[in-house]
Amino acid sequence: MVLDEPDRPLRATDLVDPEPGPGEVLLDVRACGVCRTDLHIRDGELRGSRLPVVPGHQIVASVLAAGAEAELEAGGRVGVPWLGWTDGTCRFCASGRENLCLLARFTGLDVDGGYATRAVADAAFVHPLPDAFADLEAAPLLCAGLIGHRALRLAGDPARLGLYGFGAAAHIVCQVAVHEGRRVFAFTRAGDEASRRFARELGCEWAGDALGPPPEPLDAAIIFAPAGELVPAALRAVDRGGTVVCGGIHMSDIPSFPYADLWEERVLRSVANLTRADAREFLEIAPRVPVRTRVTTFALEEAERALDAVRAGALEGAAVLVP
Numbered sequence: 001m002v003l004d005e006p007d008r009p010l011r012a013t014d015l016v017d018p019e020p021g022p023g024e025v026l027l028d029v030r031a032c033g034v035c036r037t038d039l040h041i042r043d044g045e046l047r048g049s050r051l052p053v054v055p056g057h058q059i060v061a062s063v064l065a066a067g068a069e070a071e072l073e074a075g076g077r078v079g080v081p082w083l084g085w086t087d088g089t090c091r092f093c094a095s096g097r098e099n100l101c102l103l104a105r106f107t108g109l110d111v112d113g114g115y116a117t118r119a120v121a122d123a124a125f126v127h128p129l130p131d132a133f134a135d136l137e138a139a140p141l142l143c144a145g146l147i148g149h150r151a152l153r154l155a156g157d158p159a160r161l162g163l164y165g166f167g168a169a170a171h172i173v174c175q176v177a178v179h180e181g182r183r184v185f186a187f188t189r190a191g192d193e194a195s196r197r198f199a200r201e202l203g204c205e206w207a208g209d210a211l212g213p214p215p216e217p218l219d220a221a222i223i224f225a226p227a228g229e230l231v232p233a234a235l236r237a238v239d240r241g242g243t244v245v246c247g248g249i250h251m252s253d254i255p256s257f258p259y260a261d262l263w264e265e266r267v268l269r270s271v272a273n274l275t276r277a278d279a280r281e282f283l284e285i286a287p288r289v290p291v292r293t294r295v296t297t298f299a300l301e302e303a304e305r306a307l308d309a310v311r312a313g314a315l316e317g318a319a320v321l322v323p
């Protein structure tokens, strides 16, 4: 499935099978998760370095062949996340922050991704997947899970955690946070009873209106929904010293708010991309929780329908494409 230009439907097409270059592996795609970021790319809110492009950065695949110097053998199962390549030498890479690499290439944006039957990836940026997860269940771990994990770590060590937007990422973070003994509060759109029920089912002790106050102040909040008005709402919901983490790659403008809402050492920050260390860490934690991902599957050709479902917030958990 190819995106020719922004804001146009993805197109099914037959491409020549890619060949692995030096250090790369050729992959047989078994499943690919659908992320809200794919929607931002599809809608033109996020532009990469090339078009047309095959989207998709939560790839579960088996290794068909390895190019020269690739330190991976054919036959294994791997996951390919958003971070597709870094230079390894810039000031960010050199200081353990490859997620901020100046020349980073992202899967499904700068290199073709997993909305396909075949893909190639840099062998140094793919990850073996825990056996405890079947292909479909593993797919959402690769972005919803990884970015959620990084966001949770950047939230500090909150006893009371708020999650704004209860989609693919929140449904995983919630399980990890509850496992770690945190109290979790879910904030959803007004009237979204289905999401609130789902959140309570997964261990949230409270689920309510995103713009309203929580039953008690929070120590941290993570915003996954792409709505800027949630930023001041979340700042008002956290206690003094609390942290608000914006987990999405794109958000509508943040309305102005009184300085008093930030005062008392509240912290507002974003989380960008992931490092390979984040991936290793989270893929180790996930089977221990154990995280149970809830997925809705779509055929590869139904990518547009899957993206619509993500746009409408109509899914419980994550959407996954199956070639």
Ligand SMILES: [Zn+2]
Binding pocket: 086, 087, 088, 089, 090, 091, 092, 093, 094, 098, 100, 101, 102, 103, 104
């Ligand atoms: Zn770099």
Ligand SMILES: [Zn+2]
Binding pocket: 035, 036, 037, 038, 057, 082, 143, 144
């Ligand atoms: Zn993603």
